[in-house]
Amino acid sequence: MTPTDHERSAVRVAVLGCGNVGSALVEMVLDPASAREIELSAGVRLEIAGIAVRRADARRWARPWFPADLVTQDAKGLVERDDVDVVVELIGGLDPARQLVEAALRAGKSVVTGNKALLASAGGELADLASANGVDLLYEAAVGSAIPVVRPLRESLAGERILRVIGIVNGTTNFILSKMAGEGATYEQSLLEAQRLGLAEADPSADVEGHDAAAKAAILASLAFGTDVVAADVHREGITSVAQADVRYAAQLGYVIKPLAVAERVGSGSTISVRVHPALLPASHPLASVNGAYNAVFIEGEHAGEMMLYGQGAGGRAAASAVLGDLVVAARHLRHGGLTPPASRRVALELVPVDDLESPFYLSMDVIDQPGVLAAVAGVMGEHGVSIRWMEQKGLGHEARLIFLTHRARGGAVAGTVARLRELAVVDRVGAVLRVAGTDGVGPSQDA
Amino acid sequence: MTPTDHERSAVRVAVLGCGNVGSALVEMVLDPASAREIELSAGVRLEIAGIAVRRADARRWARPWFPADLVTQDAKGLVERDDVDVVVELIGGLDPARQLVEAALRAGKSVVTGNKALLASAGGELADLASANGVDLLYEAAVGSAIPVVRPLRESLAGERILRVIGIVNGTTNFILSKMAGEGATYEQSLLEAQRLGLAEADPSADVEGHDAAAKAAILASLAFGTDVVAADVHREGITSVAQADVRYAAQLGYVIKPLAVAERVGSGSTISVRVHPALLPASHPLASVNGAYNAVFIEGEHAGEMMLYGQGAGGRAAASAVLGDLVVAARHLRHGGLTPPASRRVALELVPVDDLESPFYLSMDVIDQPGVLAAVAGVMGEHGVSIRWMEQKGLGHEARLIFLTHRARGGAVAGTVARLRELAVVDRVGAVLRVAGTDGVGPSQDA
Numbered sequence: 001m002t003p004t005d006h007e008r009s010a011v012r013v014a015v016l017g018c019g020n021v022g023s024a025l026v027e028m029v030l031d032p033a034s035a036r037e038i039e040l041s042a043g044v045r046l047e048i049a050g051i052a053v054r055r056a057d058a059r060r061w062a063r064p065w066f067p068a069d070l071v072t073q074d075a076k077g078l079v080e081r082d083d084v085d086v087v088v089e090l091i092g093g094l095d096p097a098r099q100l101v102e103a104a105l106r107a108g109k110s111v112v113t114g115n116k117a118l119l120a121s122a123g124g125e126l127a128d129l130a131s132a133n134g135v136d137l138l139y140e141a142a143v144g145s146a147i148p149v150v151r152p153l154r155e156s157l158a159g160e161r162i163l164r165v166i167g168i169v170n171g172t173t174n175f176i177l178s179k180m181a182g183e184g185a186t187y188e189q190s191l192l193e194a195q196r197l198g199l200a201e202a203d204p205s206a207d208v209e210g211h212d213a214a215a216k217a218a219i220l221a222s223l224a225f226g227t228d229v230v231a232a233d234v235h236r237e238g239i240t241s242v243a244q245a246d247v248r249y250a251a252q253l254g255y256v257i258k259p260l261a262v263a264e265r266v267g268s269g270s271t272i273s274v275r276v277h278p279a280l281l282p283a284s285h286p287l288a289s290v291n292g293a294y295n296a297v298f299i300e301g302e303h304a305g306e307m308m309l310y311g312q313g314a315g316g317r318a319a320a321s322a323v324l325g326d327l328v329v330a331a332r333h334l335r336h337g338g339l340t341p342p343a344s345r346r347v348a349l350e351l352v353p354v355d356d357l358e359s360p361f362y363l364s365m366d367v368i369d370q371p372g373v374l375a376a377v378a379g380v381m382g383e384h385g386v387s388i389r390w391m392e393q394k395g396l397g398h399e400a401r402l403i404f405l406t407h408r409a410r411g412g413a414v415a416g417t418v419a420r421l422r423e424l425a426v427v428d429r430v431g432a433v434l435r436v437a438g439t440d441g442v443g444p445s446q447d448a
Numbered sequence: 449m450t451p452t453d454h455e456r457s458a459v460r461v462a463v464l465g466c467g468n469v470g471s472a473l474v475e476m477v478l479d480p481a482s483a484r485e486i487e488l489s490a491g492v493r494l495e496i497a498g499i500a501v502r503r504a505d506a507r508r509w510a511r512p513w514f515p516a517d518l519v520t521q522d523a524k525g526l527v528e529r530d531d532v533d534v535v536v537e538l539i540g541g542l543d544p545a546r547q548l549v550e551a552a553l554r555a556g557k558s559v560v561t562g563n564k565a566l567l568a569s570a571g572g573e574l575a576d577l578a579s580a581n582g583v584d585l586l587y588e589a590a591v592g593s594a595i596p597v598v599r600p601l602r603e604s605l606a607g608e609r610i611l612r613v614i615g616i617v618n619g620t621t622n623f624i625l626s627k628m629a630g631e632g633a634t635y636e637q638s639l640l641e642a643q644r645l646g647l648a649e650a651d652p653s654a655d656v657e658g659h660d661a662a663a664k665a666a667i668l669a670s671l672a673f674g675t676d677v678v679a680a681d682v683h684r685e686g687i688t689s690v691a692q693a694d695v696r697y698a699a700q701l702g703y704v705i706k707p708l709a710v711a712e713r714v715g716s717g718s719t720i721s722v723r724v725h726p727a728l729l730p731a732s733h734p735l736a737s738v739n740g741a742y743n744a745v746f747i748e749g750e751h752a753g754e755m756m757l758y759g760q761g762a763g764g765r766a767a768a769s770a771v772l773g774d775l776v777v778a779a780r781h782l783r784h785g786g787l788t789p790p791a792s793r794r795v796a797l798e799l800v801p802v803d804d805l806e807s808p809f810y811l812s813m814d815v816i817d818q819p820g821v822l823a824a825v826a827g828v829m830g831e832h833g834v835s836i837r838w839m840e841q842k843g844l845g846h847e848a849r850l851i852f853l854t855h856r857a858r859g860g861a862v863a864g865t866v867a868r869l870r871e872l873a874v875v876d877r878v879g880a881v882l883r884v885a886g887t888d889g890v891g892p893s894q895d896a
Contacts, residue, residue, distance in 0.1 A: 024751070028751065034609065038607065040795065043789070147752075147755055148755070151603060156588060156599045156773045158489060158776035159771075160773065226489050286758060301769060312754065312755075315753070321605075323607075328606035332789055336786075337785045338781060338784075338787060339784060
């Protein structure tokens, strides 16, 4: 085969997994108009070499465009076939996805994946394996679906020292909190609606407890700081403690409560914090108007200043579009040379425990409505060095609700305060304890 | 020199022009911490080979870090020096920038530039020249400064059919309109404030008449649609007709007036519209909250849906960060192989005249306050097929102001209406005539 033939020959793609994203991808690759655009813009042709599925799916295969003859249940065999150039892994989860990705990389085949769980547990090792084999490992779809996030962090901002990344990267929790804010719905009503719309699973814990966002936070932190953060490193708080009343009080104070994934340099910059939690954001913050199932990633760079990348965070076709963009880049590298810079771990940065981080806090609690209670509560806060910036007391019959905004306080001091308050007989219930992020938030702008 | 030596040797950079952006770039390249980050992440070292300036600048050179010994007034000689690998063009304008960029590309040197005027007049030819010589022509800084816009359009969205791009790409006009909306200032007061802050030139016409935005619109359209649009193709309306009252009325109706650069497919998709004008956007549109000197580019893709890329649109350091990102990519390609996909013209698309485009319109006019005037005005609109959706009459002493929102109407029909209204004795003055964009706007979503 002459080099010219080689350049002209199609790049053959193995697709592992054929759910929503996989079938949308296959449809897009087979679409002649899309194929022509790609050939014109990138100088490559893509061909589906095979589609590995776990079990037959008669419904999906019945679609007229679906190439049922390319389907196999032998994923390992497909990855290793000589006529496969690039492997797209859309199975998800750790096993067998990891074995298949490793087999592909070892065989010198570039891999495109959207598997956040895999990347957040073994991203560093896989990046090293890709580098060692001189192939691409691309995963734009893993964070923010079709929103360009991974490539901008990896390439466009290559000359930039990134100080902080704040993402709304989980559409389910953002939908729930947006619905609570916009329509006055309760947490439970909003969750049910998300389930009805297919935005939340029957068991919603991966979303509402922050596991999905933690995996994405690990990927963002690894990209932003060139280090190797895994999901288990990420401090994680779910949104289940946020009540309708908290959303309402926050709005009265000029804030919205958003489910955030935060990765930031702290202090001098050799330490970082990576965490997932709901937080109050000023209503004027660009992330505050990211509502519903939309995602956004807010980036603060030393020279570039503030940036935000915003778009749809869900949907099979959007994710397939991100995968196809990566696939075109990988195919172009195969035919015309080049390699995406490795995003492997290279700097060991220390993770700061959240107890050592400072920020303003929002606290709500229900107390017995009698003289001296506020003094007792304020006394506990004072003992822990937590200084009150603003408070309001709302009558609730025999009880009162106290809402506090604090000045900047150490997370550990606030945790200590809350533990002590729970022991007080006059405190019935401590509700949400939420950080205030955004303009007056945590991080290097104050600590540096 | 062995390949290993070659890989390890620094990539030598010629910097043409040393104003705000150039000097910030030189400072960043010379910063040891930044250099170490770049070497770790991209595997390349950058070295300044020379800095071409038009005339000596004792003030700038007095800075301790400034390498005055590298300065030359012979830009052509510097570009052609054998020890220069990559050329950064930051002179701006067409001449001599174009000759220098062409000389660099012909000599097989990759070029990084932020020169929107050059790209919007000769971008297609320069891209062809870069392709023919197998080198990169990169220009992330040309639109939206440090916001990743060019690379996402060129690479991340390589698998996506882009339907529409709407940008707020001129910080000066966005600052003026934001100030008019936020503080009730007049156009003249807002312009003076922009000039005082260094956001507008003494002669502000390049900004307020839309020339700067038109160049950026041409670049965005060329990238989004893979065609070759030049600034002269772009329909251009300035913001000078927008009065404080228009901003106020728009706000009462739930809109904001924003300076937009629009590139969109129209109808079946082989025709496009590229234009720059102020327009009413629904206050809920993501672009509506892009205020002050911030820039944003809103992208609608067939599969990826809606995306927005947002950030600082101005400032020497932000632009230098974008240039440095490109420089790292070009250097990496030199040392490790690869080439950014060419963004050359490849599809001939027809430009639709604005008279043939449909959208809702906002019109304001001052009329004599007497019976029958509204009937006369409405009659003219009806004769031209312009259907009124909403109107309000406000008394102004002897006069009245009429504010109209129309249903979707052809631009030509509205222009005809306005010409006829100006002939009516009862019409004193036709003020702003503005399109309504956003959710119910122009473009393929309705026309297709």
